[in-house]
Amino acid sequence: MGSSTFSKPWRPFPEKNENILEFLNSYKPRNKDVNHLRILFMGPAGAGKSSFINSIDSVLQGRVTGRGLTDAISGKTFTKKYKTFKFSKGSQGHYSFVCNDIMGMEQKNAGIHVDDIKLALRGHVTDGYEFIPQQQLNEGDLGYRSCPSLNDRVHVLVTVVPAGLVSLLSEEVVKKLRKVRLAASEMDIPQLAILTKVDEACPKAKQDPKNIYKSKYLKEQVENFSQLLGLPVNCIFLVKNYSSENSSDDATDAPILCALKQIVVYGNDFLTHLND
Numbered sequence: 001m002g003s004s005t006f007s008k009p010w011r012p013f014p015e016k017n018e019n020i021l022e023f024l025n026s027y028k029p030r031n032k033d034v035n036h037l038r039i040l041f042m043g044p045a046g047a048g049k050s051s052f053i054n055s056i057d058s059v060l061q062g063r064v065t066g067r068g069l070t071d072a073i074s075g076k077t078f079t080k081k082y083k084t085f086k087f088s089k090g091s092q093g094h095y096s097f098v099c100n101d102i103m104g105m106e107q108k109n110a111g112i113h114v115d116d117i118k119l120a121l122r123g124h125v126t127d128g129y130e131f132i133p134q135q136q137l138n139e140g141d142l143g144y145r146s147c148p149s150l151n152d153r154v155h156v157l158v159t160v161v162p163a164g165l166v167s168l169l170s171e172e173v174v175k176k177l178r179k180v181r182l183a184a185s186e187m188d189i190p191q192l193a194i195l196t197k198v199d200e201a202c203p204k205a206k207q208d209p210k211n212i213y214k215s216k217y218l219k220e221q222v223e224n225f226s227q228l229l230g231l232p233v234n235c236i237f238l239v240k241n242y243s244s245e246n247s248s249d250d251a252t253d254a255p256i257l258c259a260l261k262q263i264v265v266y267g268n269d270f271l272t273h274l275n276d
Contacts, residue, residue: 005204009213013254020257024060025089027264028096031271033150037097038084039263040120042180043160044173045104045111048196051241052160053085053099056260058242059253060087060095082120082129082143097264100154103131105176113137114176118183121157123148150274156267157184159193159229163238164201166221166228177229190266192235194259195221199240209251212238237262 014020029037041049057065082102087095102120103112113136119125129143137144145152159177161169184191195218199206202215212218222236237259240252 004216005211005214006216006219007214009210010219011213011258013213013258017250017253017257020261021060023261024095024097024257024264027268029268029271031150031274034155034271035096035151036086036094037264037267037271038100038151038153038155039097039158039267040100040102040117040154040156041158041160042102042112042117042177043104044165044169045106047104047160047162048241049104049160050101051243052194052196052239052256053101055239055241055256056099057085057087058248059256059260062248064242064245064248080130082125082127082131084127097267103133105173106133107170107172109134114179117180119144121154121180121184121187121189123150123152123154150271154184154189155270156263157181157189157191158263159191159231161193161195161225162197162201163195163218163221164197166195166225169228174228181229181231188270190270191231192237192259192263192266193225193229193231194237194239195225196239196241198238205238205240209240209255212240212255235262235266 041052043049054065080103082100085099089095102117105111110133112131113133115136116131119137124145125137126143126145139146181191198212198218202217204211204215205218218238222233222238225236226233237255239255239259242248242252
């Protein structure tokens with residue numbers, strides 16, 4: 001039996017995390033109509049969306065934080081409200097990108113309504129709106145923004161799925177993900193994906209985060225997910241979220257930073273070319 005890892009990473013990491021941190025720190029959208037880039041995360045319940053937002057915060061703050069509430073027990077969606085997360089730069093204010101967390105997708109009538117995600121993409125959902133699984137948000141409802149600005153709209157869509165569950169996603173959830181992807185494509189919104197919980201899916205990645213992009217199994221999951229959702233392989237990233245750790249470290253930070261930089265670059269391209 002051959003080795004379960006490649007001798008070299010199939011996707012290289014930057015030499016220094018500091019370079020990406022500097023890029024994120026100095027980033028400002030070039031489009032004058034917005035003061036921040038809005039990133040929306042979607043995916044099945046329990047995929048690790050809130051944990052990834054916490055991990056971004058942990059990397060930027062240089063310590064493990066826990067702002068997005070997560071539920072490790074139920075496996076059901078814990079996020080009920082549409083919530084915007086800003087990231088502090090201390091005395092320098094905030095980073096010029098924000099993350100939106102939404103209720104997870106579930107089977108049948110549970111979880112978020114696909115049309116509510118489409119409304120969020122267009123900026124119609126107000127911050128703090130509590131999603132109702134069986135009931136779609138409509139114009140005139142509390143929580144519906146009738147005249148969204150470019151600032152309220154989503155500028156990049158990120159699908160989050162656990163790496164070990166790619167082949168176990170139900171047909172229904174895949175259909176929902178595809179529907180939202182189609183709607184985002186019609187709006188020209190760039191899309192990426194993050195496969196989380198790589199440490200649970202692959203013993204080598206658990207042993208050392210530097211093995212994430214050396215793992216043959218994880219590369220296979222990226223390729224499978226690419227075919228499932230129609231996203232190019234170079235738009236799919238592998239990460240281990242901070243969950244049980246008490247302090248951050250460079251090896252865990254690196255894949256998170258790589259993913260985040262690409263998300264910001266794609267979103268910025270979208271904003272820059274809107275006026276073309």
